[in-house]
Amino acid sequence: MSEAAAVIEETATSTTEGELTRAEQAGPIIKNHMYMAAGLGVVPVPLVDLVGFMAVQYDMTKKIAGIYQVEFSKERVRSIVLSLLGSVLPVALTHTTASLLKFVPVLGTFATALSVSTLGTASTxxxxxxxxxxxxxxxxxxxxxxxKMRDYFKQQFEVGKKAAKTTK
Structure with missing residues (x-):
């Protein structure tokens, strides 16, 4: 199994008899939302993928917050996600540009689907x-x-890009 595949396949170990830690409970949620993001990348309609990624990341955040019993705020989540994505701004701009290239008939759609999917999956x-x-x-x-979290986000984004290649 490759390193990237190992990242995705987070094997749950028990803390006490049969109980998973909250981080272990969050692992499958992250993985499932990565799959959703990967699927959105191939949507042939420009910018629909971007809106979809935000919805997937919003839903994932809500579910992870629920595991940790953290109060959920839609506005705060939007602010956090946009701020983190801003830390990889050149990548985010590439993502938007790639999404817009879907306007080019046939070639644009196929040429951008993989890169948009990878970026959405990695950011998720x-x-x-x-x-x-x-x-x-x-x-x-x-x-x-x-x-304070930007460096960790950038590091995990790179890990996510590798993991995205095994998600498709």
């Missing part, structure tokens, strides 16, 4: 991992500091 993975890290230290959505 990274956001999930950042949230788990933050919640594991007792954080909430209200005290989330995107600036």
């Amino acid at each position: 993975y990274a956001i999930g991992k950042v949230l788990v890290q933050h919640f594991e230290t007792g954080g909430t959505l209200l005290d989330f500091d995107a600036v």
Whole structure:
């Protein structure tokens, strides 16, 4: 199994008899949302993928927050996601450009589907991992500091890009 595949296949181990840690419970949620993001990347309609990625990441955040019993705020999630994605701005711009290239009949759609899918999957993975890290230290959505988490987000984004290649 490759390193990237191992990242996706998070094997749950028990803390006490049969109980999973909250981080272990979050693993399959992140993985499932990565698959959703990968599928959205091949949607042939420009910018629909971007809206879809936001919806997938929003849903994932809501589910992870539920595991940690953290109060959920739609506005705060939007702010966090946009701030984290801003830390990889050149990648985000590439993602938008790639999505817009879907306007080019046939060739544009096929040429961009893989890159858009990879970027959406990687960002979904990274956001999930950042949230788990933050919640594991007792954080909430209200005290989330995107600036402090940017380096970890960038690191997880790179791991997510590798994992995205095995997600398709």
